[in-house]
Amino acid sequence: MKKIAIVGGGIIGMTLASYLDKPNVHVTVFDNEVGQATKASAGIISPWLSKRRNKQWYQLAKEGAAFYEKLVVDFQLDHSVYTKSGTLLLRKKNDLVDLASLAEERKQDAPEIGEIALLSAEQTQQQLPLLGKFPALKISGGGRLDGAAYLNRLKKRAALNGVTLCQMAVAIKKEANHWVICQRETGESIDTFDFVALTAGPGLNQLLTTLDYKVDIRPQKGQLLSFTTNFKESTHWPVAMLDGESDLIPFSDGTILLGATHENDKGFDLTPTKEAYEHLRTVSQPFLSSDILFSGNLPDFRVGTRAYTSDFAPFFGPLPDDETLVVASGLGSSGLTTGPYIGYLLANYFQTNTFDSTLYQKKMETYIQKR
Ligand SMILES: Cc1cc2nc3c(=O)[nH]c(=O)nc-3n(C[C@H](O)[C@H](O)[C@H](O)COP(=O)(O)OP(=O)(O)OC[C@H]3O[C@@H](n4cnc5c(N)ncnc54)[C@H](O)[C@@H]3O)c2cc1C
Structure with a gap:
């Protein structure tokens, strides 16, 4: 049984958890819901006429918007959630x-x-x-x-499918070849995992700093x-x-x-x-x-x-120096559009162990470096 911890239960984290609910995987989502962008968001999915010139971003946003057709069917989203x-x-x-x-x-x-x-x-x-x-x-x-309604729908579904949802702020550390999730305030260990996905929005900085990474996130x-x-x-x-x-x-x-x-x-x-x-x-x-x-x-x-990020582009995927650690952040003003598709691509990574996102983003080292 593969044990995966997801830190951050916004649109990326919950979509990832929902696509990972397979019999050979146990998923736990940790989220403290503070300042969450998904719940506060406006809700527009319409990226095609943006003035942005970043071609990789446009490719991701275009495919993200198209992905809603599948999302609606996979998670049975009615008009009160998406229309x-x-x-x-x-x-x-x-x-x-x-x-x-x-x-x-x-x-x-x-x-x-x-x-x-x-x-x-x-x-x-x-x-x-x-x-x-x-x-x-x-x-x-x-x-x-409706970002909040989307998360509620996915949380109910995830709980029924065996995903564990924990409302708390956490920190992570690596011991031997597994990840330890601890309560952020007390440092008390909660559980160990084979893989961790950090989908914590701007909270990614703090989580990775303790692992000695420098992150371009504000x-x-x-x-x-x-x-x-x-x-x-x-x-x-x-x-x-x-x-x-x-x-x-x-x-x-x-x-x-x-x-x-x-x-x-x-x-x-x-x-x-x-x-x-x-x-x-x-x-x-x-x-x-x-x-x-x-x-x-x-x-x-x-x-x-x-x-x-400095160039307003998102990044996501496994870290080059540790493929058991996956990150996704920097979605800026268009994360409702790109977030579900990113969650889906990350779920594919956990299931296949292969990942190629050169179509959508610069190299991970552009945004994250070891100190
Ligand atoms: C006002 C506003 C309007 C927007 N309007 C639109 C729009 O119209 N269209 C569009 O496409 N996008 C819009 N966006 C952008 C979009 O909402 C975000 O890009 C997207 O929701 C980001 O999703 P996320 O999953 O990366 O992060 P979030 O939704 O922010 O989720 C991250 C979660 O991680 C949790 N977390 C962080 N650190 C920790 C920790 N150490 N332990 C536990 N939990 C932790 C946080 O509490 C949070 O719940 C808007 C955003 C805002 C704020």
Whole structure:
């Protein structure tokens, strides 16, 4: 029996655990759920028209978005967890024409983009009445994921399939040829494992530092606003990527998310701030049809910590100098899109002992080095 510990129960860790529930493997997931990005996230799965020029990232994000077809079937995700809502992109009129031709070009090898349509200002508002009258590009293949609901679904399934879930902060050390997982605060040993997967988001740094590695990972604070509304028709509304850095994401229960901030200088701070509220209000209000969201009760905040690297690219896989230690982090703002696919690729590694991800990322040594 292969014993595998997964440290970090966000979207990568739980997807990995769920694809590993085979009879010859025993999996334990350790997670302290502090600042978890997956639970705090906005939920947009729509990477195709990103301005990023990193080809390896695009390949991963494109395949990650396509992978949702399989994920929905494998884990029986219903519309309350994931739905192909479609995406509206609001830009200046000339930019929309360029964006539409980029979408047509990318659709050649990403048919998941679906239908591409330039919408008039009236049509945009019909699609999502919260928006003012602006022309938009609609792609029908865009989706929205409720990160917290996804994790709940997978946790229930994992528990039924014999995966052990432990809510605690842990540290790791190597003794002889096995891994020891200890309670982080007391140092008390909990259990030993043959393999460890560290899917701890920005917490990877601390875990690897104690093993004498240097890691290129930083925390980024993300805040978004969550409005509770009675909109019944929100089930059919698409998500909207507004011009600038804010997104509007309607969920089927009437929850409307607006976000998110990208704060690189706040470390692991999780305090909701008035500045974030004012910023999100200022950047989104010009696009809204009325003051309806901001005139009612104050919204709730969601705050999480993303992990990012110097070149904003993720990394994942076994460490070159120890193939029993697997890591994945640095998913930044697009981890709901790439995370499940990364979890699946790591599960394949544990099952086959082979791993080649040159299509998707630079060498692991770019991000992690022995001191
Ligand atoms: C506000 C916000 C909005 C976002 N919106 C989107 C979006 O619209 N689309 C998109 O694609 N992506 C989005 N993202 C990004 C996405 O949420 C993340 O990239 C992704 O969830 C990262 O997943 P992960 O599994 O790597 O890490 P996480 O989900 O952060 O999980 C890591 C877990 O490890 C645990 N952990 C860390 N150290 C330890 C330890 N020592 N012991 C035990 N547990 C530990 C943490 O508590 C945490 O629960 C957003 C993120 C934020 C914050």
